[in-house]
Amino acid sequence: MTAFVLIPGMLHGGWWFRPLTDGLRAAGHEVYPLTLTGVAERGHLNNGTVNLDTHIQDVVSVLEAEQLTDVVLVAHSYGGMVASGAADRVPERIASLLYADAFVPRDGESAYGIVDEVWKQRYLAGASADGLTTAGRNPALDPRAGVHPLASLLQSITLTGALDAVTRRTYLHASAFEESPLLETFTRLSEDPTWTVITLPFGHDLIREAPEEFLKLALAAAG
Numbered sequence: 001m002t003a004f005v006l007i008p009g010m011l012h013g014g015w016w017f018r019p020l021t022d023g024l025r026a027a028g029h030e031v032y033p034l035t036l037t038g039v040a041e042r043g044h045l046n047n048g049t050v051n052l053d054t055h056i057q058d059v060v061s062v063l064e065a066e067q068l069t070d071v072v073l074v075a076h077s078y079g080g081m082v083a084s085g086a087a088d089r090v091p092e093r094i095a096s097l098l099y100a101d102a103f104v105p106r107d108g109e110s111a112y113g114i115v116d117e118v119w120k121q122r123y124l125a126g127a128s129a130d131g132l133t134t135a136g137r138n139p140a141l142d143p144r145a146g147v148h149p150l151a152s153l154l155q156s157i158t159l160t161g162a163l164d165a166v167t168r169r170t171y172l173h174a175s176a177f178e179e180s181p182l183l184e185t186f187t188r189l190s191e192d193p194t195w196t197v198i199t200l201p202f203g204h205d206l207i208r209e210a211p212e213e214f215l216k217l218a219l220a221a222a223g
Helices: 014-026 040-045 052-065 079-089 117-126 150-154 183-190 211-221
Strands: 003-007 030-033 071-076 094-100 133-135 147-149 169-174 196-200
Touching: 003 014, 003 052, 003 079, 014 030, 014 071, 014 211, 040 147, 052 079, 052 150, 071 079, 071 211, 079 094, 094 211, 117 133, 117 150, 133 150, 147 150, 169 183, 169 211, 183 196
Parallel strands: 003 030, 003 071, 071 094, 094 169, 169 196
Antiparallel strands: 133 147
């Protein structure tokens, strides 16, 4: 049995992973789908202080409270920022990293700094209501996708290099994601022999468009 900790992307909660969660549990694994502080159904916790460090601590706290080791950390989209920070803090608890069309930051980078001008404007436009939380404006989003703390997108990550101890690292590239802000990340990792990079002919919402492929690759990440 392997423990999977699932980190969703911007605006989404742990419920986004439901098909993957069900499949992993049916295969006998332990699964922890997280909703980060100030996101989706936890949006009421936004108070202007929730940032990337808060989200990293969300994950670390679960790993420590549940006494999890040999974990497969699965991250989608923005969740890659969080997974990187958590793996850097407690690499001894992580066996494998699976980034599903996600950010893979380097030390000092932020989600806002990685994306292009189009996405920068989308982040800021979504926060026009209060300046603290950005909201989804795409009608294709799950109706449960609510708000997301803007500070978590703006804050730069601090990485010590400790996460390099996690040598099993897989990146799933969604090649049909139009206007993807992650193409430079995909190119960089494709040229890095320490990463396994897999291209999938689907859009960014892999859990909805490719649930069977996602499950198969998650199980493979468990070794």
